[in-house]
Amino acid sequence: MQKKKPLAKKDLIDFSNHYDDDKEFQAEQKRGEFLNDFPLTSLKKMTKERYAIGQPRPTFCDSVEFRTRSWAMIQGATADKFGIYFGKRKGSPKVTWQHPTRMGNNFEDAWQNTHNALIDLIENAQHKHPDFAKIDANPLTQMFKAKILSLYFPNKFINICSRDHLHELSSLFSMPEKLPTSEYQHRLINLKMDNEITRYWSNPKFMSFLYENFIRKEVTSTESIANKVTATTSLNHKEVNFDELQEQRNLIGKLAEEFAIEKEKERLKGAGLEHMISKIEDRRSRPGYGHDYLSWSTEDKPRQIEVKAVAKTGADSWRFFLSENEYQRSQESLENEWYFYLVFFDKNGPQALHICNSEEMYKQAEMIPASWSMYFDYHLKK
Numbered sequence: 001m002q003k004k005k006p007l008a009k010k011d012l013i014d015f016s017n018h019y020d021d022d023k024e025f026q027a028e029q030k031r032g033e034f035l036n037d038f039p040l041t042s043l044k045k046m047t048k049e050r051y052a053i054g055q056p057r058p059t060f061c062d063s064v065e066f067r068t069r070s071w072a073m074i075q076g077a078t079a080d081k082f083g084i085y086f087g088k089r090k091g092s093p094k095v096t097w098q099h100p101t102r103m104g105n106n107f108e109d110a111w112q113n114t115h116n117a118l119i120d121l122i123e124n125a126q127h128k129h130p131d132f133a134k135i136d137a138n139p140l141t142q143m144f145k146a147k148i149l150s151l152y153f154p155n156k157f158i159n160i161c162s163r164d165h166l167h168e169l170s171s172l173f174s175m176p177e178k179l180p181t182s183e184y185q186h187r188l189i190n191l192k193m194d195n196e197i198t199r200y201w202s203n204p205k206f207m208s209f210l211y212e213n214f215i216r217k218e219v220t221s222t223e224s225i226a227n228k229v230t231a232t233t234s235l236n237h238k239e240v241n242f243d244e245l246q247e248q249r250n251l252i253g254k255l256a257e258e259f260a261i262e263k264e265k266e267r268l269k270g271a272g273l274e275h276m277i278s279k280i281e282d283r284r285s286r287p288g289y290g291h292d293y294l295s296w297s298t299e300d301k302p303r304q305i306e307v308k309a310v311a312k313t314g315a316d317s318w319r320f321f322l323s324e325n326e327y328q329r330s331q332e333s334l335e336n337e338w339y340f341y342l343v344f345f346d347k348n349g350p351q352a353l354h355i356c357n358s359e360e361m362y363k364q365a366e367m368i369p370a371s372w373s374m375y376f377d378y379h380l381k382k
Contacts, residue, residue: 006173012197015209021339025267025355026070027159027204032266034063034071034151044119048097048111053079054086061085064147071204071270072150072159074143081141083114103139113139121145125153132180146185154203154272158188165215172214200298202271256309256343257284257292259350264295264305264341273299290329297337304338306330306358309345318344321370330358 037058038046046060053061061082065074079085080100084107089098099110117139124130124138138145146161160166163181170184171177173191192198192206201209265277273296281294291304308320320342330338336359344352 007191007195007198009197011213012195012209015212016197016201016205019205019208021357022355023070023208024202024204028071028202028270029263029267029353030068030070031151031154031270032268033270034068035269036266037063040122040152043122046115046118048084048115051082051115052084052086052097053082054095064144064151068147068151072147072161072207074147074161076143077141081144083117083140084111118148121148122152125149125156130156130182130186132183132186135182136180142181146182149182149185150203154189156189157182157185158192159203159207160185160188160210165211169210169214252309252345253307255350256345257307259343260305260307260341260353261293263353264293268296287323287325290323290326291338301335301337304330304333305341306339307341307343309343309350318342322367333358 038060049055049059051060053059053065058067061079069075079087079098083103084097084099086095086097088095097107097111099107099114103113104110121135121138121140124134135145135149140148142163143161146157146166147159149157150159150161160169166181166184166188169188170179173188175184175187179187188210189203192201192203198206198209261280261282264280268274268277268280276296276299279296282292283289283294284292289304291306293305293307295303295305297303306326308322310318310320313319320340336357338358340356340358340361342354342356343350344354
């Protein structure tokens with residue numbers, strides 16, 4: 001890894017200008033969903049069925065490894081990393097409860113030891129000054145426990161879970177040598193908060209900056225949904241039933257709005273802004289605002305949200321309708337905080353939400369007039 005000047009202001013500004021807001025949204029929304037499913041208060045009473053991968057989803061392990069991938073990646077190795085799991089062992093066709101011998105001589109001991117290790121990890125991290133050596137000695141595997149710490153305690157632990165990457169970054173930023181790995185995970189949060197620019201960034205954004213600039217180039221870090229948008233190459237002229245079409249649009253629009261606002265609430269929780277959820281304003285009945293909801297990007301930075309159900313018009317082509325008022329209001333937004341929340345449907349209903357800043361969308365998409373108001377004078381003969 002080539003050394004370069006850490007946290008250079010120009011690098012930070014350049015990165016922020018091309019960072020994918022949708023990537024940040026996905027990470028924070030999934031963390032919020034995880035916290036709703038597995039609040040800290042529920043962990044002491046967690047059952048093995050609620051914990052283990054291989055049981056009906058969502059389980060704790062499934063959520064930490066797979067459902068929160070946008071927050072941090074820890075895939076790899078075998079299911080032994082979780083302490084226990086339900087499934088097959090290599091060389092055996094039997095599907096049953098499994099455990100590595102390091103966690104106990106029998107399954108019941110292994111589950112008890114795994115559960116105790118999880119509770120010990122959480123209780124240690126809750127202290128004002130965690131015992132990092134004890135965290136490193138915890139029998140849960142490195143990447144698994146690092147991900148857990150980053151999900152529950154983002155103010156103390158960055159969402160970087162690889163031991164090698166944490167040690168590489170600690171060397172780059174001239175941190176003391178031979179410290180516990182978890183302490184480097186903590187010190188990177190301090191580094192973020194000590195910088196006049198990054199202290200206002202989310203952990204996913206700071207993590208992406210570190211990977212892109214110091215560890216490896218992240219392809220997805222610069223590939224925002226806006227960059228994937230291009231002007232459509234095909235239009236069709238099908239005959240339509242307008243009454244039926246309008247009824248369908250109203251239903252789909254309502255489903256999209258309900259889906260989007262629930263994801264937005266999860267994003268706020270995942271961003272550490274749960275106390276701002278009650279301050280969301282529903283402005284759908286006041287079209288003069290030009291957006292559906294007023295939410296918050298930070299405690300003091302409002303975010304205007306216009307929810308759009310997008311329709312498929314070709315293999316990779318999509319469209320939504322935008323009123324002139326919505327367009328004009330989005331152009332007036334202060335601090336560029338006006339967002340399209342694009343809801344994608346499948347046959348079962350809303351299935352994905354991606355966000356795009358309005359300014360970025362207008363740079364890439366093709367805008368075609370869909371309706372006009374016609375004003376004219378005409379004197380009728382009597």
